[in-house]
Amino acid sequence: MGRSPCCDKAAVKRGPWSEEEDARLRSYMERHGGAAAGGWMALPREAGLRRCGKSCRLRWLNYLRPGVRHGGFSPEEDRIICALHAAVGSRWSLIAAHLPGRTDNGVKNYWNTRLKKKLFLLAGGRNVINVSSAAPSIASPPLAPWTTGLPYTTGCSGGGVDQMCAVVGAGGGRDDMIVSTKAAVVVSQPADGSYYSSEPSAAATELDAIFRSMGNTGGGEHSDLSQSSAEIETSWYHCQHGESVLQQHLGSMPYLYW
DNA sequence: AAACCTGTCAACCGCGCCCTT
DNA sequence: AAAGGGCGCGGTTGACAGGTT
Numbered sequence: 131m132g133r134s135p136c137c138d139k140a141a142v143k144r145g146p147w148s149e150e151e152d153a154r155l156r157s158y159m160e161r162h163g164g165a166a167a168g169g170w171m172a173l174p175r176e177a178g179l180r181r182c183g184k185s186c187r188l189r190w191l192n193y194l195r196p197g198v199r200h201g202g203f204s205p206e207e208d209r210i211i212c213a214l215h216a217a218v219g220s221r222w223s224l225i226a227a228h229l230p231g232r233t234d235n236g237v238k239n240y241w242n243t244r245l246k247k248k249l250f251l252l253a254g255g256r257n258v259i260n261v262s263s264a265a266p267s268i269a270s271p272p273l274a275p276w277t278t279g280l281p282y283t284t285g286c287s288g289g290g291v292d293q294m295c296a297v298v299g300a301g302g303g304r305d306d307m308i309v310s311t312k313a314a315v316v317v318s319q320p321a322d323g324s325y326y327s328s329e330p331s332a333a334a335t336e337l338d339a340i341f342r343s344m345g346n347t348g349g350g351e352h353s354d355l356s357q358s359s360a361e362i363e364t365s366w367y368h369c370q371h372g373e374s375v376l377q378q379h380l381g382s383m384p385y386l387y388w
Numbered sequence: 389a390a391a392c393c394t395g396t397c398a399a400c401c402g403c404g405c406c407c408t409t
Numbered sequence: 410a411a412a413g414g415g416c417g418c419g420g421t422t423g424a425c426a427g428g429t430t
Binding site (some may be wrong): 185236239247 | 391395397398399400401
């Protein structure tokens with residue numbers, strides 16, 4: 131079976147966009163008030179572009195759209211990304227929504243190429259497990275825990291990224307880690323090398339308290355991972371508009387600060 | 389100077405959700 | 410209620426630039 135392709139790959143151009151294509155797309159979007167009037171699928175034809183509609187959408191949202199910023203992430207943005215990643219995991223669009231001018235793709239790239247490395251290096255002096263040797267033994271679940279509805283989560287929903295956060299979040303002994311799924315799930319490293327887990331730690335309790343103070347009753351419950359992104363977003367909104375409750379807490383969480 | 393390595397990021401791919409029919 | 414299609418998302422790839430050997 132499999133789904134039908136969204137466009138005729140042989141008929142559309144792929145790869146880097148030319149200045150002329152950018153100009154055509156920009157012109158079209160400006161003429162239509164920044165929206166794909168007939169939908170993204172129809173846009174290439176209407177704008178005179180030999181591109182897939184999805185490609186046009188991506189180019190516009192991630193690059194051409196007015197206000198999009200590239201590079202130059204500030205320390206404050208770093209902190210927000212880390213805090214939100216710790217809270218919601220790799221939901222980049224949600225994270226990017228709280229960073230004016232940033233795109234999900236930009237945030238994701240920044241995290242994958244720089245931030246996680248930065249965090250890892252910063253954690254290098256303390257509570258560091260040998261990630262490179264431990265990684266192959268990690269059984270990564272196929273889906274992020276909050277998408278599965280499972281009553282409890284496993285350690286690494288996405289491989290390296292969460293693992294890095296786990297290291298950074300280490301608040302206790304060598305084997306205690308916070309995994310950056312949305313609810314601070316604490317795992318301990320069993321003898322078999324897997325990161326599946328169970329025991330809450332002081333660090334998890336601390337993040338629990340943060341979620342609760344943000345008005346989120348579900349986020350910190352290890353038995354409740356069904357919280358919707360809307361709920362998480364609402365929590366963050368309340369946080370931001372309530373004189374930043376989270377910021378206050380972050381100040382006391384050195385592993386989210388540097 | 390050249391080959392190789394590493395880091396960055398734009399772009400692609402496939403999947404799931406949701407809306408429309 | 411079911412099917413189909415569009416859209417948005419996260420993961421991954423690949424080109425390219427800059428650095429290192």
